[in-house]
Amino acid sequence: MEKLLVVDNIQKYYGNKDNITKAIDNISFDVNDGDFIGIMGASGSGKTTLLNCISTIDNVSSGHIFLEDKDITQINDENIAKFRRENLGFIFQDFNLLDTLTVEENIALILTINKHNQQDIDNKVFELALKLGIEDILNKYPYQISGGQKQRCAVARAIVNNPRLILADEPTGSLGSKSARQLLDIMNDMNEKLKVTILMVTHDSFCASYCKKILFLKDGKIFNKIEKGDKTQKEFYNQILDVLSLLGGDFRDVR
Amino acid sequence: MLGKLSFRNAKRQALNYIIYFITVTISIGLIFSFNSLAFSKDVVELSSEMKYFKEVIIITSIIISFSISWLINYTMKFILDKRSKEFAIYQILGIEKKDISNIFVKENIIIGIVALIFGVLLGMFLYQIFVSIVMNIFRQPYEIGIVFNYKALLLTIFYFILIYFLIILKNRKKIKNSKVYDLLYSEKQNENHVIKKTKHNKLLFILSIVLFLITVIIVGYTFSYSENVSFNMTVLSIITLIMGIYLFYISISGFMVDFYIKNKKRKYKKSNMFLYRNLTSKINTMSITMATLAVMFVIIIIGTNIAMLMNNMLNNEMEILYPFEIMISTIDGKFTDYKEYIYANTDVIDMYEYKIYNVKETLLASSLENTSLKDRKYNKLDNVIKLSDYNRLRKILGYSQVTLDENEAIVHTISTASKYIKDYVQKNNYIDLADREYRIKSIEDSNLGQLGFNGYIYFFVVNDSQIQYIENMNNNEEYEEYYNNFNYKLVATTKEKTTQQFYDDLCSYITNYNLEKTVVYNGVEEKYNVEMPLGNVLTRGQREGETKTFYTIISFSAIYISLILTMISATLLAIQQLSESEKYKYRYKILRELGMDEMDINKIIFKQVFIYFAIPLVIPILISIPIVLCIGNIFTLGVKYQEIIKNICMVSSIFLLVYSIYFVATDVQFEKNINEEW
Numbered sequence: 028m029e030k031l032l033v034v035d036n037i038q039k040y041y042g043n044k045d046n047i048t049k050a051i052d053n054i055s056f057d058v059n060d061g062d063f064i065g066i067m068g069a070s071g072s073g074k075t076t077l078l079n080c081i082s083t084i085d086n087v088s089s090g091h092i093f094l095e096d097k098d099i100t101q102i103n104d105e106n107i108a109k110f111r112r113e114n115l116g117f118i119f120q121d122f123n124l125l126d127t128l129t130v131e132e133n134i135a136l137i138l139t140i141n142k143h144n145q146q147d148i149d150n151k152v153f154e155l156a157l158k159l160g161i162e163d164i165l166n167k168y169p170y171q172i173s174g175g176q177k178q179r180c181a182v183a184r185a186i187v188n189n190p191r192l193i194l195a196d197e198p199t200g201s202l203g204s205k206s207a208r209q210l211l212d213i214m215n216d217m218n219e220k221l222k223v224t225i226l227m228v229t230h231d232s233f234c235a236s237y238c239k240k241i242l243f244l245k246d247g248k249i250f251n252k253i254e255k256g257d258k259t260q261k262e263f264y265n266q267i268l269d270v271l272s273l274l275g276g277d278f279r280d281v282r
Numbered sequence: 283m284l285g286k287l288s289f290r291n292a293k294r295q296a297l298n299y300i301i302y303f304i305t306v307t308i309s310i311g312l313i314f315s316f317n318s319l320a321f322s323k324d325v326v327e328l329s330s331e332m333k334y335f336k337e338v339i340i341i342t343s344i345i346i347s348f349s350i351s352w353l354i355n356y357t358m359k360f361i362l363d364k365r366s367k368e369f370a371i372y373q374i375l376g377i378e379k380k381d382i383s384n385i386f387v388k389e390n391i392i393i394g395i396v397a398l399i400f401g402v403l404l405g406m407f408l409y410q411i412f413v414s415i416v417m418n419i420f421r422q423p424y425e426i427g428i429v430f431n432y433k434a435l436l437l438t439i440f441y442f443i444l445i446y447f448l449i450i451l452k453n454r455k456k457i458k459n460s461k462v463y464d465l466l467y468s469e470k471q472n473e474n475h476v477i478k479k480t481k482h483n484k485l486l487f488i489l490s491i492v493l494f495l496i497t498v499i500i501v502g503y504t505f506s507y508s509e510n511v512s513f514n515m516t517v518l519s520i521i522t523l524i525m526g527i528y529l530f531y532i533s534i535s536g537f538m539v540d541f542y543i544k545n546k547k548r549k550y551k552k553s554n555m556f557l558y559r560n561l562t563s564k565i566n567t568m569s570i571t572m573a574t575l576a577v578m579f580v581i582i583i584i585g586t587n588i589a590m591l592m593n594n595m596l597n598n599e600m601e602i603l604y605p606f607e608i609m610i611s612t613i614d615g616k617f618t619d620y621k622e623y624i625y626a627n628t629d630v631i632d633m634y635e636y637k638i639y640n641v642k643e644t645l646l647a648s649s650l651e652n653t654s655l656k657d658r659k660y661n662k663l664d665n666v667i668k669l670s671d672y673n674r675l676r677k678i679l680g681y682s683q684v685t686l687d688e689n690e691a692i693v694h695t696i697s698t699a700s701k702y703i704k705d706y707v708q709k710n711n712y713i714d715l716a717d718r719e720y721r722i723k724s725i726e727d728s729n730l731g732q733l734g735f736n737g738y739i740y741f742f743v744v745n746d747s748q749i750q751y752i753e754n755m756n757n758n759e760e761y762e763e764y765y766n767n768f769n770y771k772l773v774a775t776t777k778e779k780t781t782q783q784f785y786d787d788l789c790s791y792i793t794n795y796n797l798e799k800t801v802v803y804n805g806v807e808e809k810y811n812v813e814m815p816l817g818n819v820l821t822r823g824q825r826e827g828e829t830k831t832f833y834t835i836i837s838f839s840a841i842y843i844s845l846i847l848t849m850i851s852a853t854l855l856a857i858q859q860l861s862e863s864e865k866y867k868y869r870y871k872i873l874r875e876l877g878m879d880e881m882d883i884n885k886i887i888f889k890q891v892f893i894y895f896a897i898p899l900v901i902p903i904l905i906s907i908p909i910v911l912c913i914g915n916i917f918t919l920g921v922k923y924q925e926i927i928k929n930i931c932m933v934s935s936i937f938l939l940v941y942s943i944y945f946v947a948t949d950v951q952f953e954k955n956i957n958e959e960w
Binding site for chain 2: 111
């Protein structure tokens, strides 16, 4: 399979000259086209920082990140917005929908920025809403709908412009177990049917069991990598729990 | 779509910051109404000096525009902070920064234009009220009707653009320079300032108190006489005052911590600990803003008080100097022409001619030596009026008649001088007039033109039989220089007030004479002739017009500027508190979870908001009172201390009323924010 994302030896330091924290300490890995990769780790292990660096929200201290041979650590300020809207889709723990826009408008916003014509926008939004089961609430505002619906709306917004890579930061973190399962099924579907590449940060092992590959981070380093392969989800889940017990630390909230 | 986004954001922003929106609207309303007033033909034509009104209003409007732009700028900073996450999402979604700043600019232009429209409508309404007040002052008829002044509207729009242009440019730049990461995680940043070393604070606190004392001493000294007032000293006192205020607010929070937190007894009393920790952390980061507000309050209080003092002075001076409608003095005692004109043009109730006499300056003048009144005593002579004339004047004005023995005299003075004269009389009950000694029978201070018409500051009254001695003195050559004075007087009261036209016509009867003067210039004697008027005309009607004009100009501009500055300051505090209510919500939630009921929580909220609003007010009020009393010194002519105190109370109460409205609105909104969604 083709390599979509190459993370090459990146480091990220925080702090001042007296007190340096290495949030990411020499991490390298590849993501293939069509992958569904999970990143797990305890709080402070550097998983969100890693995601922020890949998503161009944060800068790396050293090293390179390539998306389809383009070094995203070298993109300048003028081109960054274009790069984001053409290549990346984001899903956040707290949804981050714009509460002055309706669900439909939230999904359509990025298409209007990319100057699609109106017919095209309508079709795409409705098609996607149908797939995600939110076609009934298209005219509602975010504060009028449930958390699960909000997150599905966020997913629709993330994939509507066919980005190369979806970045999800604890997408089930604010959801109940039923909504979480529904969302993960959707993400799984997207990955398998639409061949969307997903990079998901989570500390929830059930959530992680939907992934194809999982990277475990500890103290800013990759501690372990596991692949689902032909294993069932149940087997994979148990494997994750085993790794987590090895990992130790403050993983008290494993299910 | 981005346009729609701007519009909806604008709507939401206006609702969230309703207090801010209302303030901007009212400010624009006031700007428009005052400018309409200044450009109104009806108002400008009220009197010849009214043209200055326009200039004063335009200048104050520019100052006000800058203050409003400061408020808007401050508010936008809060709005940007609060919405940082939203702006981060825009960036993450891949919206160009240029477009994001355009969204923000459009939003604010929409809000601004709505505020402008409402403001202009409000302004038209306020204009009606103001015009009827002005017309009432001048006792002119006025019909209410829709008046729309294009010049005023254009000016208002000009100020509006001035206000918005700078801010929008600044915030555009800010958005362009922002980083997604900072925006996304700004909520998690701590407050930068931590409480500094308390020793340091104590020193600064004491220093600030010392600076306040220095200010009061400088002001007290400088303003003790009007001769003492110097530009340098005034500037120095302003500098010490401002430094004092800033140091005070920088050090106060540390000092409060010492006071409340270090003492365990106080600390653990009721909710003190929670309350003062909340406040001190905020005051610390807000100290510069608080100090700026305090400086603004000082300007408002002192400025308005000076304006009112000037009004009082003008008014009292008029009352003392113009007890009669028409007052004419001549050197030669010829009144025929004047009288003809007066009888022909107005209904005279009573008219009287008399003469006043000069004596060498008496020792009584020394009683005013160390007061601010001494420079009002222009002439090196004192005046005497005989009892029969005096009683006649009193009769015209409806005062009671007085009697005098041959060796007695009355001192008639102004009320502000009477205490000094009483002091003198207590020590020395006799006065020398034309080398004869008289016992001072009483001191009168009713209004009788004793500010230049009948004597300066005071005059004496003696029995008619004594006048011959004074006249003898006046004929003596030694007193010749005193002789050429406007000593022949004519006073008249009329049924109706006289007009400016009446005054101008009456003045045209003044004839001139040639006076030969000798001046020694560079050792060479030069003689030349000067044309001197033989008479002097005063009419109450003319003076009233002048006084009313200045009264209108001064009071309206003072009210204009202090009202808007008060509103701006209060809005700033309100926004500050309300925008932080998210943060406080969490803290108060903990209190609730610890078992405090809603009523107690509301009580603490009230205390918090109250203290927060009170802190920037305490120092200005405390420091302004002595300063205003000191400045009042140079206005002592006609302005009594009771009046100054009355002014302070009046100004403070209007100010406090506006301020309290904002305080209550903030408290209610704050409680709502804290208590919702529990």
